[in-house]
Amino acid sequence: MKEKSFASKIWNLFRNNSVPFMFIIICAVCIPISGFSLNYLLAEIITRIARNSFLILSLLIPIMAGMGLNFGMTLGAMAGEIGLILVSDWQIWGIPGMVLAMIISIPISVLLGVICGKIMNLARGREMITGYIMNYFINGIYQLIVLYAMGAIIPIVHSSIILPRGYGIRNTVSLLSMRQSLDNLLAIRFGGIKIPVMTFAVVALLCLFIVWFRKTKLGQDMRAVGQDMEVARAAGIDVERTRIISIVMSTVLAGFGMIIYLQNMGNLSTYTAHSQIGMFCIAALLVGGASVDRASIGNVFLGVTLFHLMFIVAPSAGTVLMGDSMIGEYFRVFVSYAVITFALIMYETKKRRTSSLAGRELALAQKEADK
Amino acid sequence: MKISKSMLYKILTVVAILILAAVMMIIGRGHTIYLDNKAYDAQSGSYPAYYRTDIEVKNNEVQKLSARERGSATFMGQSVKITVTYMETKNSQKQTETFRIKVPYGWDGIIINLPALLHGEPKSAYMSQFIETPVEPSNAEEVVVTDEFVVGDI
Amino acid sequence: MSELTKSSGNPIVDKIRAFARSFGLPRLIIAGFLLLLFIMAPFVGANFFTQLSNTLNRFSWNAVLVLSMVPMIHSGCGLNFGLPLGIIAGLLGGTMAIEVGATGFASFWVAVLFATPFALVLGGLYGFLLNKIKGGEMMIATYVGFSSVSLMCMMWLLLPYHSPNMVWGYAGKGLRTTISLEGYYNGALANFLQINIGHLSIPVGTLLFFALLAFGIWAFLHTKTGTAMTAVGSNPNFARAAGINIDRTRLLSVILSTWLGAVGILVYEQGFGFIQLYMAPFNMALPAVSAILIGGATVNKATITNVIIGTFLFQGIVTMTPTVMNSMIHMDMSEVIRVIASNGMIIYALTRKSEVSR
Numbered sequence A: 001m002k003e004k005s006f007a008s009k010i011w012n013l014f015r016n017n018s019v020p021f022m023f024i025i026i027c028a029v030c031i032p033i034s035g036f037s038l039n040y041l042l043a044e045i046i047t048r049i050a051r052n053s054f055l056i057l058s059l060l061i062p063i064m065a066g067m068g069l070n071f072g073m074t075l076g077a078m079a080g081e082i083g084l085i086l087v088s089d090w091q092i093w094g095i096p097g098m099v100l101a102m103i104i105s106i107p108i109s110v111l112l113g114v115i116c117g118k119i120m121n122l123a124r125g126r127e128m129i130t131g132y133i134m135n136y137f138i139n140g141i142y143q144l145i146v147l148y149a150m151g152a153i154i155p156i157v158h159s160s161i162i163l164p165r166g167y168g169i170r171n172t173v174s175l176l177s178m179r180q181s182l183d184n185l186l187a188i189r190f191g192g193i194k195i196p197v198m199t200f201a202v203v204a205l206l207c208l209f210i211v212w213f214r215k216t217k218l219g220q221d222m223r224a225v226g227q228d229m230e231v232a233r234a235a236g237i238d239v240e241r242t243r244i245i246s247i248v249m250s251t252v253l254a255g256f257g258m259i260i261y262l263q264n265m266g267n268l269s270t271y272t273a274h275s276q277i278g279m280f281c282i283a284a285l286l287v288g289g290a291s292v293d294r295a296s297i298g299n300v301f302l303g304v305t306l307f308h309l310m311f312i313v314a315p316s317a318g319t320v321l322m323g324d325s326m327i328g329e330y331f332r333v334f335v336s337y338a339v340i341t342f343a344l345i346m347y348e349t350k351k352r353r354t355s356s357l358a359g360r361e362l363a364l365a366q367k368e369a370d371k
Numbered sequence B: 001m002k003i004s005k006s007m008l009y010k011i012l013t014v015v016a017i018l019i020l021a022a023v024m025m026i027i028g029r030g031h032t033i034y035l036d037n038k039a040y041d042a043q044s045g046s047y048p049a050y051y052r053t054d055i056e057v058k059n060n061e062v063q064k065l066s067a068r069e070r071g072s073a074t075f076m077g078q079s080v081k082i083t084v085t086y087m088e089t090k091n092s093q094k095q096t097e098t099f100r101i102k103v104p105y106g107w108d109g110i111i112i113n114l115p116a117l118l119h120g121e122p123k124s125a126y127m128s129q130f131i132e133t134p135v136e137p138s139n140a141e142e143v144v145v146t147d148e149f150v151v152g153d154i
Numbered sequence C: 001m002s003e004l005t006k007s008s009g010n011p012i013v014d015k016i017r018a019f020a021r022s023f024g025l026p027r028l029i030i031a032g033f034l035l036l037l038f039i040m041a042p043f044v045g046a047n048f049f050t051q052l053s054n055t056l057n058r059f060s061w062n063a064v065l066v067l068s069m070v071p072m073i074h075s076g077c078g079l080n081f082g083l084p085l086g087i088i089a090g091l092l093g094g095t096m097a098i099e100v101g102a103t104g105f106a107s108f109w110v111a112v113l114f115a116t117p118f119a120l121v122l123g124g125l126y127g128f129l130l131n132k133i134k135g136g137e138m139m140i141a142t143y144v145g146f147s148s149v150s151l152m153c154m155m156w157l158l159l160p161y162h163s164p165n166m167v168w169g170y171a172g173k174g175l176r177t178t179i180s181l182e183g184y185y186n187g188a189l190a191n192f193l194q195i196n197i198g199h200l201s202i203p204v205g206t207l208l209f210f211a212l213l214a215f216g217i218w219a220f221l222h223t224k225t226g227t228a229m230t231a232v233g234s235n236p237n238f239a240r241a242a243g244i245n246i247d248r249t250r251l252l253s254v255i256l257s258t259w260l261g262a263v264g265i266l267v268y269e270q271g272f273g274f275i276q277l278y279m280a281p282f283n284m285a286l287p288a289v290s291a292i293l294i295g296g297a298t299v300n301k302a303t304i305t306n307v308i309i310g311t312f313l314f315q316g317i318v319t320m321t322p323t324v325m326n327s328m329i330h331m332d333m334s335e336v337i338r339v340i341a342s343n344g345m346i347i348y349a350l351t352r353k354s355e356v357s358r
Helices: A002-016 A018-034 A038-057 A060-064 A073-090 A094-122 A127-149 A197-215 A217-227 A229-234 A239-265 A277-287 A297-322 A325-370 B005-027 B114-118 C002-023 C025-043 C048-067 C069-074 C083-099 C104-132 C137-158 C204-221 C224-234 C236-241 C246-272 C285-294 C304-329 C334-351
Strands: A172-174 A188-190 A193-195 A267-269 B030-037 B040-042 B045-047 B052-057 B060-066 B069-076 B079-087 B095-102 B109-113 B127-130 C178-180 C195-197 C200-202 C274-276
Touching (some): A002 A018, A018 A297, A038 A197, A038 A239, A038 A277, A060 A197, A060 A239, A073 A127, A073 A239, A073 A267, A094 C334, A127 C334, A197 A217, A197 A297, A229 A239, A277 A297, A277 A325, A297 A325, A325 C137, B030 B079, B030 B114, B052 B069, B109 B114, C025 C304, C025 C334, C048 C069, C048 C204, C048 C246, C048 C285, C048 C304, C069 C204, C069 C224, C069 C246, C069 C304, C083 C137, C083 C246, C104 C137, C104 C246, C204 C224, C204 C304, C224 C236, C224 C246, C236 C246, C246 C274, C285 C304, C285 C334, C304 C334
Parallel strands (some): B030 B109
Antiparallel strands (some): A172 A267, B052 B079, B079 B095, B109 B127, C178 C274
8 A cells, every 4th residue: 555655656756747757868868878978968067057047047937927938038138148249349358247238238128028028918828929929029129229220320349349331240249358257256176177156156146036036025926926817916916017027027137147158158149149048948947847837946957957968968879879960959959849849738738627627616616506 | 306215225226236337347348458579769768679578467477578579468447567577688687667557448459668668758658559450351241130040059 | 061071071080090990000001111112112223013023923932821821710729830830741742742753743733642641640630739728829839830840850861762852962861951843843833824024924823723722711611611610719609509519620720721831831832943941941930920910810810811911911021122122221121120020910919809718
């Protein structure tokens, strides 16, 4: 009897965390095949955790407010990029440059976040697809600004940044002057592996902030809105405003995250850097066992580790197995999309099941009352 | 007009952020300094290049410069400490002098003429702006605008 | 007299206002913009008839893809962001037609024939899935499309294709990213009955094919099954009460949309002259979605007229802006304008209240 319950417990654990388990299996199979040394993998994973965690953490707040996966986080990434372009033209280097880029990104992120939040309030129930299309729309406006206004209206002086024709930013902007300036601050070398202590400290600070924020009045309001909008409204919470604030916070944090991400990369691909970031962050979060309506800080770190492990080993595992590195590249892209698809399907079926269950209970209760 | 407490906090936050931004702009401004060990010639006086100079910028050794050589270093902020150890001729004594030079904010590159600096010439004499030769337009890039969210590495 | 005009004037103004409201401001702006482009074209030295021909040509390539939105919108499945799935069926059909060695005009029909079973199977699975997740169709459709495109990326490398016109020369396996249709169904429809008058050329064959399909869909929507489909989309509760099998009707609409997507990409290819594989189908859904929305469709209502107007406006802007803009301000902002206009249109449509109850 006891054993059975233990087995069912294991089964439940597995069923509730099928995506992380699947990834553990994929990684366990691919790592030996790929032939990478453990040291190399560890170094890569630590770099990638430091690089991506902040961005992924920015997704947590809208999930708390019941707005689903914030596909609009790309908006914040674009704001961060505009900050970085301006800062590198003004020749502000190192950590001061990063801080200044973050400060510049704040008003842009807030503006974009408010617009996005308002539009999502209009498209209630379709927040995710709206946020997703918002990416493309704002990407158009971003290109309008960066490709035509910068240099023509917004002064840009350095010829290393501006296109030879006199307006528009080059395809890549070098961030050499601030490359890994945060990562290298107080960094510890540990058997050939660099541990970027300061970056982890910043990420830890954000984690603490999120934990603290959940307990504040605003955080409680957000959770109430996330649970049930009508109940929250009845309790006197300004639902629309709370939802907009959650998107604004996410956008601002995504902007900061993008700056941390790019200082590690050391250069900025002006027109493509932000394009995939939302998708990969969301996939990583989901791999960590999060769902559309529930995500924790633990999911972020588990997800970023597993997802990037798969990302590193897939191409070389593909080369060994299939004799073609492109197979592995396509495989990891496929897995990223499949994970998101799977999570969305799970969420929608669960939502339908609970709503039909609630409906049945309501009908039952009415029947009872009729008797 | 009475300003509410929360409004006051908001204004203070914005002001604090703006001050932070201003501070960052000052302490984070990057410059490249070019140090020339070249003969200096003007009405006020002309000085030959030194036989040998050792230069430290912000306590980091940059280069050992022989006559007619140029060394460079980068630094952030508005002023820079330069320590020059020099020998006038092959057989003369080593001498060391330290300078703290304030640089103009708008200059990306600054050329310092060492003989003029060491002979106590005014700032306008030993310091000049380094104008970068514009990047030749041969590497004209084609920027392709799309809304295709392509997939690559992260 | 003056009183008469005043009294009769007001209803007209009201009518115009009501029309503008129902038509939607963004749509009016886009239509006005295109009109302006056509007026400007002769002044900047572009030949009006060349421009019109280009627009008509691109219209003929894309119209069927846009048409594939209609069945799913009618049955309440929302905008078909999962169009890449249908495109994949079409690509499979096209490549298989070349593989079996069909050439010329016939290869187009062979391709359609081969694509059909894939479209039916994929559409069936897709429809089955969408029935499980009513209410969240659009987001999941997007990602089903993406997943299937990236899965097919692997498949194009692995599937046992051998035709030397399609595989990489040095490896002898794995399909190329672009495959020329010269000698196969390049222009299969476009060259049929083509009319050339000076600068004006009209691809009558392709337009006829589109008209045929469009008429077929129009007729289908007026059959018993078709009206049932509309009922499911506009009022599912009423439909259920009327004894319509909702899931089956939705499934049918999804299969129909997927098949139209498959045929649509084949029509596109015969005009364009190339098969594009790998990541190419990735973002083909968005232009089609925004085209039908520009044409006046909403998330849950679409007609054949919407398809025709929308495709014409969208492709008109795509073809006209580069030429007119370039010669006017010497800045090629056309791509950026297209991105902003088309995606802005989708956002506008998503924010409209739709009174669908589920």
